[in-house]
Amino acid sequence: MNDSHMALLCALHDEHAAPLLRYVLRLTGDDQLAEDVVQEALLRAWKNPDVLAQGPSAARAWLYTVARNIVIDDRRSARARREIGLETVPERARSDPTESALDSWLVADALTQLTPEHRTVIVRAYYMGQSVAELAELLDVPAGTVRSRLHYGLRALRLALQERGVTGR
Template structure:
């Protein structure tokens, strides 16, 4: 009687041969059924896993294992379509990447610069350094020689004034 290890090696070799010979055709078949590359790959993988778990099918020979594999793949596709997950999921469309218009960017920068000039110097300084230069509240407090609470307060009131100025120009929602 052959050892378990020898049976497993034989089984693995047979499965590898079936995969090499039939996986591309199986993927094309499932791709036609589903219209989805990723789902087709998942179905092929599931079908091969089921074949791995049914070693008796491999012992029946090449034509039988091919037919069994294609039948299993078809059934997996049907099960997927009938599943509750499939009915609940809404296919998502990836939105097209919008490219920003350089004119829009220039106008936005111009408006922001104009509005920033209307703020007090203290508010403008903390906003520009925090949001444009990436400085932390602690760094700002140290450089401006004021407490961190003062920096936070200037940021809060400065951003509020900035938002109000943009609203007055009709550029943000109220």
């Protein structure tokens, strides 16, 4: 490891360790596990110097993706679920509620980054099923303003999710 690689790793840690720990703590609710996940994500960055060379924004996205995947892998493990192995595989695959829950937490965390106006219209339109006309009346603004807030709010939400390592599916 050369000095520039070490300097990049230190800068990566200094800039991203604390926010990454808060993010993982929201996902896990477990201080010790969150610290272990952040340590593992930073260790993987150290082992993968190409990540460091991509710049701070790409490195941050990579770290959040790695941390999220570590949490998902931990939750899926037999140890986490306290499962006993089966000799036969179940006939019907079940959806993974852990990934769905983590996605929900990730979106909720990203929503906190939006302005109150954007957050309000997104939550009321997409989660509460309110129409543009209903929102315009409720918020006492023109329907065009509601549509504009939805457009720019979704754009800001997409950026907030990308900062957390979520890419388009």
